[in-house]
Amino acid sequence: MRTVDLIDLLARDTQPRPPGAATRKLLTALAAGGVVSLALVILGLHCQPLEEAVRQPWFWMKAGYTGLLTIAALVTVRRLSAPGTRLKAAPLVVALIVLVILVLGAGQIFSAAPARRLDLWLGHTWKVCPPLILLLALPIYAALVLALRNLAPTRPRHAGAAAGIAAGALAATLYGLHCPEQAAAFVATWYTLGIAAAAAFGALTGRWLLRW
C-alpha cells in the first residue's frame, strides 16, 4: 500500500476525540474494576460493622494511605501512557506516601511495650491480607490494561508496575471495608506487601500485555 493511500484512509477516519480522553479511560477502568472488587469484598469477604468503623481514626488512617497511593499511582500511569511525557515528581510522591506509613508503623512499634510488639505487627490476619489484596487487585489491573492498550505506554514494564500499584492500592482501600486490623504497623507491612505484589505482577505481565 502506498503511504499516500494509507494517509488518505486514516484521514477519512478522523473522529473527534474529546480532550482528556486518556484520563477518562483510566478513571473508567479504575471504576469498572473497582466495582468488581467491591462486589467481591461485600459478597465474599463481608464488610465489618461500618457504622462503627467509620468513626474510628484508624479506619481513615488506612483509607487515607491507600487512597492517596491510588491517586499518586494513577497520575504516574497517566504520564507513562503518553509517549514523551516526563514523569516528574509522580513516582517520588508514591514513594513518599509509602515512606510516611512506614514511619508511622515503625513509630507505633517502638513506642509500644515490647511484649505487645509482635501482636501489634502481625495482628490476626497477616497471612491472608497480602494474598487477598493481590486477588482483589486483579480485576482492577485487568481493566487498567484494557485502557492502556488503547493508549501508548513507551515503557511497558514501568506502566505495568504503576498500574499494579494503582490496582493494589485501590484493592487495599476496598479491602479496608472488611479488614478489622487497626495498627499502622500492620498496614505499613501487610497492605504494602499486597500492593507490592500487585506491582510486581504488573511489571512482569506489562511487558507483554502493554506492547503496541
Next chain:
Amino acid sequence: MPDMTVPAEASTAKPKVDPEERLRALMIRGLDGDSRAHRQLLTVLSGHLRGYFGRRVRAATHEVEDLVQETLLAVHLKRDSYDRALPFMPWAYAVARYKLIDHLRRSNRRVHVPLEDAGALFAAEDAEQGTARTDLDRLLEQLPFRQRSLLQDVKLHGLSIEHRSTA
C-alpha cells in the same frame, strides 16, 4: 484608519512559523475532527519519519516505508494518548523512536529478501506496490476490527469508501 493591506513580508514583526506550533495546531484540529488538518499532519510527518528512519535503518527503501506506515498508523490510533497542553513534537518523536526500537528488535530475527533489486530497473512504483502487499497483513493486524475490515474492503476488494460506509 490603519492601512490593512500591508503585505506580511513588509512588516518587520512577521513571526516565523514555529514547526512545533504548526504541527501542534494541526494535531489539535485533527483531534477536533478536522480531517484535512489530520491528513496534512500525517503527510508532513511522513516526510520527517522517512528521513529519520532512513538515516537509522540500514534497510531497503520499502522496509523504511513499512516503518513510516507503521508509525503513521500508531500516530493515528494512539492519538488519545496525546495531552493537548503539552508539546507535540516530543510525543511524535517518542512514538517514532518506540517503533524504531521495536523494528530493530524484530528485524534481527527476520530473513530479509530485498525484492527491489530485481525490480530496480523497472518502474520504482511497481516494486513499491509489490513489496507493500506482503507486509499489508502485518500492518492490518494492528488495526482494530472495524478499521481493518474497512481497509480490506477498500483496498483489496476495491469498494469505494462511500459504498463501504453504507454497507
